[in-house]
Each structure stands twice: as C-alpha cells, then as structure tokens.
Amino acid sequence: MYQYLVRRLLGAVPLLLLISVLLFTILQLQPIHAWDQLLYRPNITAADKARILAYYGFDKPAPIQYLTWLRNILHLDLGTSYFSHQPTLDLVRQRLPNTGILMLTAYALALVLAIPIGVISAVKQYSRFDNIVTMGAFFGFSIPNFWLGLMLIIIFAVIPYEHFGFKIFPTSGMYDTDLAGDPFNLAWHLVLPAVVLAVQFIAQYSRFIRSAMLDVLNHDFIRTARAKGLTEKRIVVRHAFRNALLPLISLMGIDIPRLFVGALITEQVFAWPGMGRLFWKAANDGDVQVLMGILIILAVLVVLGNLLADLAYGWADPRVQFKAAR
C-alpha cells in the first residue's frame, strides 16, 4: 500500500505541473495584464515604468517568469499581492479556514439529510415519499444557489425585519462585530450559507444513494439474508446500506471541486470572508500572484482529496487491493 501511495503522489507531480503551465499560459495570453494597473499613474516616466516592470520581473521572457515562479513555489513562496503587499500564503492562511468551516458544515448537513432520504426512497421505491423526493431533487438541481440564497435572505431577514423589527438569521459575515470569535454567534451566521451550499448536494446525493441502494438490494446476498429470516430493518441497515455507501466514497472525492465552486458563490451571497471572495477580488484587481497562488493551492487540495478518497475506498472495501504497478 505504501508503494501505491508513493506512486500516486509521484503521479500527482506532473499533473500539477501541467495545471500550472496551463494557468500560466492563460495568464500570458490575456490582453489585460496586471501591470496595466500598476503602471496606470499620472506623470509616470518611462524610466519609472521600466523600473516597475523590472522589479516584478515582467521584463523577462515568459518561460523565465514561469521558472522563477516555479522555483519560488518550491520554497513555499507563492508571491506577494501587488495591492496589499501581503504574501499570498498569508492571505490564503487567513481565508482557507473560513471556507473550510462553511464547506464542512454544508457537506455534513448534506450527508446527514441525503443518506436517510436516499435509503428510504430506495426501500419504498415508487411510494409517495419517493415521488416527492424525485421532484424535490429536480428542483434542487435546477435552482441556482445564489438565487436560493437571496430568497432565504428575503424570507428570514427582510420580511421579519419589516414586520417585526428583527432578523431571524443574519445575512452577512461570520460574526457580529462585538462578538468576534464566539462559536454560537458563528453557528447562527452559518445557518443560511450552509443550507444554500448543501441543497444541491442533498439533491444529488439522495438520488445517488437511492440508485446505489436499489442496485445492492437486487444482489443475491440480500435474498440469502431474507431467506435466513432476518428482519427487513437488519437487512437494509446491516447488509444493503453498508454496501451502498461504497460508491459514495468515490463520489465524495470527485465532488471536491464542486464544493469549492458552491462555496465561492455562497460566500459572495453572504459576504462570507473566505477563499472565494479573496479570489474574486484578486480577479477584479488583476492580482496575478494571488490568483495563481490560490489556483495552485486548490489544485493540490483537489488532487490530495481524490487520493484520500481512493485510499478510503480501499480501506472500506476489502476486495480492493493496492497493487504496485510495474
């Protein structure tokens, strides 16, 4: 298994290099460059322009710029913001935990709701519950999450405030200004963003678990279990459910990028101070070092997440053997 792990980690290196070359090429091809904003000053002299370009290394050819950037990455230097002059790594370190709290809460909420919904709708296939869940899943897929966020803000903040003078849930930020760091205040602020982020995953996962359960329930060992006279509850919980969870593990690995996508949009709706907003602001400013830094960190997280999911699958399913390939 250690051989497998080493091989996968080594395989990730060329993938990350390819990603970085791809992103760097996109940035080089763009007609709107970061230095346009840096040079956009009244009364700037040609000598100053050259000095600024040389300071940031923009006067060098693109491949040299890329290699410099790569060398810095290997020294854990992800560059410095052109505008706030803070190192990218520090900026990400401030924001990543906030995004993590949001994503993990939403994901936990999605699993806690989707697993029972999926199991029940599989066991009672074509029942009224199953039909309602099927319809609900279609809505969950189709409603854009930013609009859902706006609707929840109207229902839980705007309307109560107009009629009763208070908001049921807060609509922006992580804490009230006078209660920074208070976990209960954080939980209160988390409710709406977590629900908004969770909805599409509840829709998707409940469908996924339903079909996985239906698949497992058709297997011979379920018939054997019934023939042994086990109770239906025991068959569903102990025999079918455990096997239906296996494909969910690989889905979890695949879905990490989508979780980040949902988080970026949710952060924008609720002014949640996370990575998504940092990235959005950097894109609007043309802050290339921050953009590249965030994208590379995300790519590393996604690749590691996939690896973790594969390892977890092997741990959960004894049929999987980690063979070291030649």
Place this chain on the structure above:
Amino acid sequence: MISPLEEIEALGELAEAPPTDFETTKEISFYQLALRRLFRHRMAIIGGVCLLVVAAVSLIGPILLPSSWDQPDLTNRFGSPSWPHIMGTDDLGRDIFRRIMDGGRVSLSVGLLATVVVITVGVTMGTLAGYFGGLIDNLMMRFTDAILAVPSIFLLILLTSGFGHTAPVIILAIGFTLWTDTARIVRSVVLSVREKEFVEAARAVGSSTPTIIVKHVLINVLGPIMVAATLTVGIAIITESALSYLGLGIGPPVASWGSMLFSAQQFIWDAPFFALFPGTAIALTVLSINFLGDGLRDAFDPRSIER
C-alpha cells in the same frame, strides 16, 4: 456546475440491432422508437413546452411592449408589481418583465452557443481518444484531469477577467471549462462501440477510417450526445447566470438574468420582489431543460425498451 451526467455512460449499449415494433409489425429505427418514447414521457413534454414558451416570449415579447419601458424612468423606481408593470420596475425605473425577456434572449443564446462549443470540442476529442487510443487518449485524459482539478467557476473567473466580459469570450470560456464531461462520456461509448462486429465488418469491406467513424461509430453515439447536449444547455445557463451574478458576465446595459440578480441584491432591503422574478426565470428554464434531458435519457435507455 451541476453535472447529473453520470448515468449517461450506461447508454453505451445502443449499438445493438434495432428492435422491432411488433404492434405495427413494421420495422422502425431505434431513433424513431426513442422519439415515440420521448413523446410518451409526460414531464419531458411539459418541460419542452415550457421551454418553447420561454423562448417564444423572450423573442416576441420585446417587440410587442413599448420600447420606452426599457428606458430609465427615475420617477418610477422600485415600482411594486402592478398593472401595466406586472413584475414591477427596477432601480432605474425600467420594466422588469421587459428586462427578463431581453435577459432570456441573452441567457438562452449563450447557453445554446456554449453547448455548441462543448459538443463540438467534446465529441471530437472523445471520439479521437476513444477510437485511436494510445498516445492521443493518454494526452486527452491528462488534459481533462488538469481542467477538472481546477474548480470550474475559478477557471471561468480567470478567463473572463483577463479576456474581457464580452459574449464571445464568455461562450468560449464556458465551452472550454465544460467540454471534459462530454468528452469522457463520448470516449467511453466509442470505446465499446469500436469493438462491435459491424465496425469490424466495415473495416473488412475496406471502408476508410473517417467513414467508419462518421457512419458507423458516431451514429451510435448520437443518443448519449443528445442527452449530454440537453443537460449541458442547462448547466451553461446556470453557469452564465452565476458569472453575471458575480459581476463578471456580459455587463450592463445588456440585461441578463444573473446581472439582474446582482443588482437585486444591492437593493434587497428596498425592493425584495426585484430578486424574485429573474431567479424564477432561471429556475423555470433549467428545470424544463432537466426534465427534457431526463425524458431523453429514458427514451434512449435500451434497458427499458418494451417489446
């Protein structure tokens, strides 16, 4: 953003002999049968009709309404829904219903054109990789791995912020980020079709490789491609409106459903109803598309063909 495309891969069995319809004792092709089955799928028909209504209203509506409704009217800002402005007026006093129709044209055409890009690139890459395998396949899979490892909206923001917020950039950017799913689906179906006997037979009678690919392989991948294309339109519309909502889509004064929600959020405390209708338009359109896609998937599913 949403990709309910997983199940499509199961449609790889399309290449079986066309089933016979015994009711009429007249032989009909697989695609005629699929079309019949689609018309019997109630939700798909409802979705299709809804979609036609949305498209027709977006196309014809602006011609019928007075053009002054699209002009700023600062005496009539944030008008509540009432006659004749049935959805109210926005922050500049423009009629929201009229703006939604204009936005519908933008959203639908961006969604369709982006899908054309996705299908063109995805089918080409998927077919080449699946049919020839080897180095091409390896390169394409690594390339899709690289694109998939960067969350799509981050890549889109990077592309649109640097290449400008114009319609062609947004269409190409959405196409560039979404084609990988289609390519993987097409690749896996082509992989199974190319091993079938009729492909071998075509090769034996001396058909050229392009002929085999177009006439024998692609024709059998048409079902999954149509399902993927339908669902991609929905994904592209949601993606476009998400970009516009983030302020990185096609900018003002052009109306789009996403950018209307962007301004609606700024005024959410003054005019909550402003946020209601553009989002309803997105949800209704995407819901219809997803129902239609679901119907298509069932219609093409060889496992559920009745004899």
